[in-house]
Amino acid sequence: MANEIGTRSIGVIMNGVTGRMGTNQHLVRSILAIREQGGVPLGNGETLMPDPVLVGRSEHKLRALSDMGGGLRWTTDLDSALADPSCEVYFDAQTTGRRFESVSKAITAGKNVYCEKPVATSAEQAMELYRLARSAGVKHGVVQDKLWLPGLRKLAALRDMGFFGRILSVRGEFGYWVFEGNTVPAQRPSWNYRKEDDGGIIVDMLCHWRYVLDNLFGTVKAVSCLGATHIPQRWDESGKPYECTADDSAYATFELEGGVIAHFNSSWTVRVRRDDLLTIQVDGTLGSAVAGLRECWCQSAGQTPRPVWNPDIDQPIDFREGWLKVPETQAFDNAFKTQWELFLRHVACGEPFPWNLRTGAAGVQLAELGLRSWEERRWLNVPELPE
Numbered sequence: 001m002a003n004e005i006g007t008r009s010i011g012v013i014m015n016g017v018t019g020r021m022g023t024n025q026h027l028v029r030s031i032l033a034i035r036e037q038g039g040v041p042l043g044n045g046e047t048l049m050p051d052p053v054l055v056g057r058s059e060h061k062l063r064a065l066s067d068m069g070g071g072l073r074w075t076t077d078l079d080s081a082l083a084d085p086s087c088e089v090y091f092d093a094q095t096t097g098r099r100f101e102s103v104s105k106a107i108t109a110g111k112n113v114y115c116e117k118p119v120a121t122s123a124e125q126a127m128e129l130y131r132l133a134r135s136a137g138v139k140h141g142v143v144q145d146k147l148w149l150p151g152l153r154k155l156a157a158l159r160d161m162g163f164f165g166r167i168l169s170v171r172g173e174f175g176y177w178v179f180e181g182n183t184v185p186a187q188r189p190s191w192n193y194r195k196e197d198d199g200g201i202i203v204d205m206l207c208h209w210r211y212v213l214d215n216l217f218g219t220v221k222a223v224s225c226l227g228a229t230h231i232p233q234r235w236d237e238s239g240k241p242y243e244c245t246a247d248d249s250a251y252a253t254f255e256l257e258g259g260v261i262a263h264f265n266s267s268w269t270v271r272v273r274r275d276d277l278l279t280i281q282v283d284g285t286l287g288s289a290v291a292g293l294r295e296c297w298c299q300s301a302g303q304t305p306r307p308v309w310n311p312d313i314d315q316p317i318d319f320r321e322g323w324l325k326v327p328e329t330q331a332f333d334n335a336f337k338t339q340w341e342l343f344l345r346h347v348a349c350g351e352p353f354p355w356n357l358r359t360g361a362a363g364v365q366l367a368e369l370g371l372r373s374w375e376e377r378r379w380l381n382v383p384e385l386p387e
């Protein structure tokens, strides 16, 4: 009893909670999981318990989610939720084009804001949100989930140990086959393939590659990007064919501060013959590593085989044998949940949270420059955003 200070409830408005990300990653795997574990410990004996208010358009979907969570509060009226002083946090996982207006409103209502990426449809609007939040004095954050994937945590640990020596290059392969929707159901929403609905893989994935590269390997200084719409027609959620107006593949090269060269292929039109849906290979003078979502394999300089080019004989080296799995040295929780806990602690006790609206804007900026580089067929420098 002596160290039991108590549980503090924190209201969290969750807008866009009926969507794929809103339901699966943010409600079920993050907020409900945090509730089930008894809240977020604040380190002083106190526990923070998120109390969500589900916001959306569809009453029956909201009611079903509310029931699933054991009777959570819900409403179709965002303004009434924003007027509720028990709600200290506004979270947004709506489609990207709706974010600017809703997040601005939440900031004006004095809420701390946390939102999905891309933060907005232009870097200018994303920076506007950052300025608004700063002048309102509210706390703010953007989802940068890949940083908490076990595979990427292991890469970061190898880097911190000096395993790589001098890092030379980083190569990312992201993608899988997204079905067109006429025979096998598509695994992603149809708006992803329509430019007029803010879709496109460059906008989607370059936001991720920005924070991954900036945080792990060096600030992105320049970009060259080629996009493509390989599949011109798909079938939507109601089975109707539609024209794909947005890019479904991106081939992007980045120059990083410190001289590292990074290249990422991102595609919804490739079939997977690699260890995972995302693999990131890091090559350095003293060692290399390949991370998937959860696992990471490494090869040091001393383990490196000496291949000799000879297509006239069967390959004598089993290249996969020369890699060691990086051991599990800690338990990893869901990446979205981990970041949620950090954000809630940031709001409740002011713990540092560098993954803010400015870094979210940097992601949008890189996506914008990627699109422009494709259009103008040239390298573009990435200017530093104002503090």
Ligand SMILES: NC(=O)c1ccc[n+]([C@@H]2O[C@H](COP(=O)([O-])OP(=O)(O)OC[C@H]3O[C@@H](n4cnc5c(N)ncnc54)[C@H](O)[C@@H]3O)[C@@H](O)[C@H]2O)c1
Binding pocket: 015, 016, 017, 018, 019, 020, 021, 022, 056, 057, 093, 094, 095, 096, 098, 116, 117, 118, 143, 145, 189, 204
């Ligand atoms: N962090 C990640 O890895 C990741 C992955 C996928 C998507 N996302 C981002 O998450 C966001 C949502 O993506 P999703 O795949 O869940 O999309 P989705 O289409 O499944 O969900 C979109 C949500 O927005 C709501 N919405 C759409 N139009 C609306 C309108 N006119 N009025 C009110 N609400 C409306 C929908 O009801 C739904 O709740 C996007 O911004 C996307 O870029 C992030």
